[in-house]
Amino acid sequence: MRLLYVADGRSSIARSWIQHFVGTDHEVHLLSTFVCxxxxxxxxxxxxxxxxxxxxxxxxxxxxxxxxxxxxxAGTIHLRTTLRHWLGxxxxxxxxxxxxxxxxxxxxxxxxxxxxxxxxxxxAACEPDSRLLVSVWGNDFSLHAPATPMMRGLTRRTMVxxxxxxxxxxxxxxxxxxxGFRAGRPAAVLPGNGGVREDLFYAGESGEPTSxxxxxxxRAVPANAPVVVNPRGFRAYVRSDTFFRSIPMVLAVxxxxxxxxxxxxxxxxxxxxxxxxxIQDSVQLLPKLSPSDMGVLFRRAWVMVSASEHDGTPNxxxxxxxCGAYPVCGDLESIREWIVDGQTGSLVDPRDPGALAQxxxxxxxxxxxxxxxxxxxxxxxxxRAGYRxxxxxxxxxxxxxxx
Numbered sequence: 001m002r003l004l005y006v007a008d009g010r011s012s013i014a015r016s017w018i019q020h021f022v023g024t025d026h027e028v029h030l031l032s033t034f035v036c037x038x039x040x041x042x043x044x045x046x047x048x049x050x051x052x053x054x055x056x057x058x059x060x061x062x063x064x065x066x067x068x069x070x071x072x073x074a075g076t077i078h079l080r081t082t083l084r085h086w087l088g089x090x091x092x093x094x095x096x097x098x099x100x101x102x103x104x105x106x107x108x109x110x111x112x113x114x115x116x117x118x119x120x121x122x123x124a125a126c127e128p129d130s131r132l133l134v135s136v137w138g139n140d141f142s143l144h145a146p147a148t149p150m151m152r153g154l155t156r157r158t159m160v161x162x163x164x165x166x167x168x169x170x171x172x173x174x175x176x177x178x179x180g181f182r183a184g185r186p187a188a189v190l191p192g193n194g195g196v197r198e199d200l201f202y203a204g205e206s207g208e209p210t211s212x213x214x215x216x217x218x219r220a221v222p223a224n225a226p227v228v229v230n231p232r233g234f235r236a237y238v239r240s241d242t243f244f245r246s247i248p249m250v251l252a253v254x255x256x257x258x259x260x261x262x263x264x265x266x267x268x269x270x271x272x273x274x275x276x277x278x279i280q281d282s283v284q285l286l287p288k289l290s291p292s293d294m295g296v297l298f299r300r301a302w303v304m305v306s307a308s309e310h311d312g313t314p315n316x317x318x319x320x321x322x323c324g325a326y327p328v329c330g331d332l333e334s335i336r337e338w339i340v341d342g343q344t345g346s347l348v349d350p351r352d353p354g355a356l357a358q359x360x361x362x363x364x365x366x367x368x369x370x371x372x373x374x375x376x377x378x379x380x381x382x383x384r385a386g387y388r389x390x391x392x393x394x395x396x397x398x399x400x401x402x403x
Contacts, residue, residue, distance in 0.1 A: 001027070002108045003398075004029040020395075034047075034053045137168070192315055203374065247282065318385050
């Protein structure tokens with residue numbers, strides 16, 4: 001197949017799909033909305049900024065920042081998201097003009113746009129002759145689509161134009177219909193990144209990290225200390241304030257607990273909360289970690305926390321489950337597709353620090369409970385979310401669309 005991805009080329013999710021199809025001898029092209037490193041084996045790479053993505057700094061192997069994307073302050077994330085909601089749609093016409101030529105030159109069998117704002121909207125605006133598959137990410141419908149009148153319009157236009165749909169949860173299949181996706185067109189539910197990489201995320205010995213920051217952090221953790229991991233960084237839809245405010249309540253029950261926070265190093269708001277709450281000795285802020293190091297971190301964790309208000313199926317949730325960490329998450333319809341509350345994980349109000357602390361404390365206290373949840377979650381991931389099986393289903397889905 002000749003495939004053209006319209007995606008943020010920096011995204012680990014997009015790169016996971018691209019690497020698979022490059023590795024299975026398809027002709028793969030990438031139209032990236034952000035400046036990115038080219039992937040080995042790509043037939044072509046075209047950069048088309050949209051919704052001010054051209055202002056983002058390129059990430060290369062040599063220059064990838066060690067600090068989190070939110071290091072300039074959590075409020076910046078919300079401001080940037082709001083500006084993209086209101087002004088981003090206005091950039092589509094110019095970007096579509098640039099993208100249309102690339103599509104005409106490549107003439108792909110299948111055009112795969114990964115997330116609606118703004119890659120799916122860009123692909124739809126090009127009015128391509130190729131079949132258009134749109135992947136919906138966790139908060140496309142719940143957070144972005146209703147944000148402004150223009151966002152509502154571009155979401156509906158994208159869903160009406162889509163020839164096929166990929167979501168990471170059943171909930172978004174239902175929501176897609178309400179936004180204009182037509183019943184009877186090909187649709188599939190698969191993990192967003194294709195599935196959990198079995199060689200990176202598995203239960204067992206923690207292993208040695210490659211990141212010096214993670215290695216230093218783990219050396220500082222006593223051998224039997226309870227470890228709580230927050231892998232989400234600072235995002236507009238994740239309640240980091242709830243997480244930090246829950247920590248003193250957990251420490252009141254488990255004073256030896258250690259909290260390790262990925263993709264938060266240098267985040268000023270996080271440091272302010274830590275200082276204000278007096279939890280400096282129990283919390284470590286880590287940089288963004290590689291997938292292999294996230295596997296090491298999850299295997300050392302007793303509990304994984306994700307206090308999100310909007311989500312589909314977070315890849316970090318599935319990866320933590322595969323590694324045996326007990327998940328405590330925001331109580332969302334999409335998360336209930338993976339977690340049975342009080343059995344394989346805990347679901348809480350993401351705005352309630354007390355409820356979050358209570359769920360974390362219970363999991364830290366009850367080792368047999370955690371172990372049984374880990375056994376069940378391991379079976380769930382093996383059955384429903386393995387990468388090899390997931391990408392085989394994805395390839396079959398591509399062929400179904402083209403047929």
